[in-house]
Amino acid sequence: xxxxIIITPFINVLLFIYNLVGQNFGIAIILFTLLIRxxxxxLMAKQIKGSQAMQQMQNDPEWQAIQKKYKDDKExxxxxxxxxxKERKISPFASCLPTLIQFPIIIGxxxxxxxxxxxxxxxxxxxxxHIYPALLKVESLIPLNSRFLWMDLGQPERLYxxxxxxGIPILVIIVVVTTYxxxxxxTPPSNNPGDQAAQMSxxxxxxxxxFMGYLAWTLASxxxxxxxxxxxxxxxxxxxxxxxNWSNLNPFQKATPPTPSKDNKSGSGTKPxxxxxxxxxxxxxxxxxxxxxSSSATSKQKKYNAPKKPIKKx
Amino acid sequence: MILKKxxxxxxxxxxxxxxxxxxxxxxxxxxxxxxxxxxxxAYVAATTYVHAIRLSDGSEVWRYPEKxxxxxxxxxxxxxxxxxxxxxxxxxxLHSINPDNGKLNWSFTGAKGKWITSPLALDTxxxxxxxxxxxxxxxxxxxxxxxxxxxxxxxxxxTTDGKxxxxxxxxxxxxxLDPATGQEQWKTDMGAAIIFTPTLSxxxxxxLATLAREVLAVRNTGEILWRQSVENLVWSxxxxxxxxxxxADTSGKVYxxxxxxxxxxxxxxxxxxxxxxxxxxxxxxxxxxxxxxxxGELVAISYSGDRLWTRSVNGTLYSGPVLAGDRLLVGxxxxxxxxxxxxxxxxxxxxxxxxx
Numbered sequence: 001x002x003x004x005i006i007i008t009p010f011i012n013v014l015l016f017i018y019n020l021v022g023q024n025f026g027i028a029i030i031l032f033t034l035l036i037r038x039x040x041x042x043l044m045a046k047q048i049k050g051s052q053a054m055q056q057m058q059n060d061p062e063w064q065a066i067q068k069k070y071k072d073d074k075e076x077x078x079x080x081x082x083x084x085x086k087e088r089k090i091s092p093f094a095s096c097l098p099t100l101i102q103f104p105i106i107i108g109x110x111x112x113x114x115x116x117x118x119x120x121x122x123x124x125x126x127x128x129x130h131i132y133p134a135l136l137k138v139e140s141l142i143p144l145n146s147r148f149l150w151m152d153l154g155q156p157e158r159l160y161x162x163x164x165x166x167g168i169p170i171l172v173i174i175v176v177v178t179t180y181x182x183x184x185x186x187t188p189p190s191n192n193p194g195d196q197a198a199q200m201s202x203x204x205x206x207x208x209x210x211f212m213g214y215l216a217w218t219l220a221s222x223x224x225x226x227x228x229x230x231x232x233x234x235x236x237x238x239x240x241x242x243x244x245n246w247s248n249l250n251p252f253q254k255a256t257p258p259t260p261s262k263d264n265k266s267g268s269g270t271k272p273x274x275x276x277x278x279x280x281x282x283x284x285x286x287x288x289x290x291x292x293x294s295s296s297a298t299s300k301q302k303k304y305n306a307p308k309k310p311i312k313k314x
Numbered sequence: 315m316i317l318k319k320x321x322x323x324x325x326x327x328x329x330x331x332x333x334x335x336x337x338x339x340x341x342x343x344x345x346x347x348x349x350x351x352x353x354x355x356a357y358v359a360a361t362t363y364v365h366a367i368r369l370s371d372g373s374e375v376w377r378y379p380e381k382x383x384x385x386x387x388x389x390x391x392x393x394x395x396x397x398x399x400x401x402x403x404x405x406x407x408l409h410s411i412n413p414d415n416g417k418l419n420w421s422f423t424g425a426k427g428k429w430i431t432s433p434l435a436l437d438t439x440x441x442x443x444x445x446x447x448x449x450x451x452x453x454x455x456x457x458x459x460x461x462x463x464x465x466x467x468x469x470x471x472x473t474t475d476g477k478x479x480x481x482x483x484x485x486x487x488x489x490x491l492d493p494a495t496g497q498e499q500w501k502t503d504m505g506a507a508i509i510f511t512p513t514l515s516x517x518x519x520x521x522l523a524t525l526a527r528e529v530l531a532v533r534n535t536g537e538i539l540w541r542q543s544v545e546n547l548v549w550s551x552x553x554x555x556x557x558x559x560x561x562a563d564t565s566g567k568v569y570x571x572x573x574x575x576x577x578x579x580x581x582x583x584x585x586x587x588x589x590x591x592x593x594x595x596x597x598x599x600x601x602x603x604x605x606x607x608x609x610g611e612l613v614a615i616s617y618s619g620d621r622l623w624t625r626s627v628n629g630t631l632y633s634g635p636v637l638a639g640d641r642l643l644v645g646x647x648x649x650x651x652x653x654x655x656x657x658x659x660x661x662x663x664x665x666x667x668x669x670x
Contacts, residue, residue, distance in 0.1 A: 119428065119445065119467075120344035120345050120389075120404070120428070120430065121344070121345045121346070121389075121430065121469065121509070121632070122343055122344055122345055122346070122632065122647075123344065124509070125549060125593070125632075128525065128547060129547075129564070138506070138525050138526065138527075138547075139486075139505060139506035139507070139524070139525055139526035142484070142506070142507050142525050143466045143467060143484045143485075143507055155426075155427075
């Protein structure tokens with residue numbers, strides 16, 4: 001089922017592109033990744049919006065106040081959370097469905113690239129069987145031309161310079177840099193010290209580039225090329241949606257505070273107003289009526305909107 | 315609203331099912347076990363080890379290396395030359411092992427690609443084809459004598475008539491080389507990649523299959539005598555015997571064609587209704603060819619196309635059995651046993667499963 005629906009069509013599209021661009025597998029990987037990411041862009045946009053709303057909630061002074069107030073009462077906190085979701089029309093699953101639908105496609109994309117770079121007998125036998133004879137001719141395709149720039153896409157990449165006894169892993173460096181950039185640029189800011197997701201993201205921002213770099217170091221460079229292209233497209237997609245936080249790239253910058261949503265009237269500049277103790281104490285009664293004095297909870301109908309402009313560096 | 319929810323749920327289920335099917339299944343092997351039989355011992359290259367196995371009872375004599383190394387995979391059938399066992403790995407290294415105790419004599423590390431297939435052993439040299447596009451000529455101490463570059467990886471063991479060495483490359487060409495110097499004598503385009511070693515007849519004709527669903531006969535001067543197209547992919551090495559050539563395809567059909575002109579004499583489907591593929595190199599007996607089928611079946615077929623017997627093992631067979639003395643050794647991929655031994659009538663005698 002997986003092969004018939006995803007892998008085989010993907011491999012044929014990839015090989016079709018490969019033929020179209022004069023049998024250049026590097027260009028084919030780039031174009032194929034771009035194509036798949038374009039097709040899944042609407043889902044990605046939905047996912048980003050959903051997760052952004054969740055992130056903004058974490059930075060909402062009212063929510064932070066609730067968390068603080070009920071930190072020892074998990075049940076009450078859960079009930080308040082549900083109420084908060086309902087009131088702000090936030091769906092905690094809004095980013096899940098697009099992600100789930102994208103998952104098989106992205107995994108399929110990755111597997112199609114791996115399977116097309118067949119370098120052993122069984123892999124090649126499987127690849128040949130995937131090819132639609134009506135669309136593509138095996139004899140003119142196999143073996144694939146795996147040369148791209150200085151690389152053999154079927155082998156781990158190293159650039160050998162005369163005079164140097166070792167190869168420089170250029171692509172590995174690019175993978176690490178672009179993965180780090182992507183992680184940093186798309187991580188939404190959080191000033192909530194209790195936001196575990198943000199802390200996790202912070203750790204991942206360091207671990208992921210190292211992990212991806214290790215994969216690029218050991219696996220075929222065709223995959224490393226895919227990682228780079230995928231990272232760059234990911235950054236581009238976030239930039240298109242205006243969700244990029246360029247100032248996050250500055251390693252010396254402290255945690256960027258969130259930009260308040262358009263209807264967050266308390267937001268003055270980029271700094272959120274901390275929840276006042278007296279307001280927190282009043283919260284339960286206020287929220288029941290939906291007219292909390294916390295400035296971000298002014299309307300039941302209010303929805304979270306992502307900041308329209310990139311957050312400026314403090 | 316309800317419709318939207320149902321649609322979302324349906325999408326979720328489809329995505330989940332796809333994900334599960336993507337994650338399922340066992341890890342696939344890269345190739346099938348490479349087996350060589352000699353006297354009392356068989357040498358089996360499979361995944362991370364080369365095993366020496368007693369032919370009498372299937373017990374392990376030694377294994378090489380002592381400890382498995384990541385990504386160091388052995389699949390090419392080991393070759394015995396004098397007191398050395400030569401085997402290449404998937405980490406670009408060619409090893410010479412003492413066949414008595416499994417200790418390393420020397421290794422050649424000058425290649426930059428996988429050793430997919432076995433080298434050809436001549437009296438004083440080894441001709442080792444590599445996936446880095448080169449054919450390496452080494453002396454028996456592992457020193458490079460010369461190397462010859464083709465346009466693509468070489469997955470087929472070279473063959474020789476004593477005068478020239480014939481190399482079939484995935485760059486679509488067959489090359490004739492002078493074994494002393496590596497000088498190219500001629501090359502001919504076969505029209506598609508060649509995976510298996512061409513079979514050289516006593517008359518000096520090379521018979522080979524290409525990925526273009528063709529079998530060809532090529533004179534030892536490079537001239538193509540004939541080519542025969544078939545319906546399916548031929549992922550096997552042709553066998554030549556008494557004026558006929560035999561080969562099988564991925565639908566499980568065995569063909570017999572005349573060596574003189576390539577005309578089809580008969581076909582016999584051994585792959586059943588499902589059309590299971592017959593792959594690799596068959597065992598050649600006096601009265602039969604033994605093919606391995608992808609579904610784990612072993613089929614003996616006579617030279618006139620009669621199906622003689624069928625046996626079955628648990629796993630996948632990507633190649634036919636290897637004849638070792640009076641035994642047929644079947645290398646199993648993704649099965650519960652690595653090697654299964656049969657006598658020439660198809661009676662199972664022992665099996666070998668490597669200890670962990």
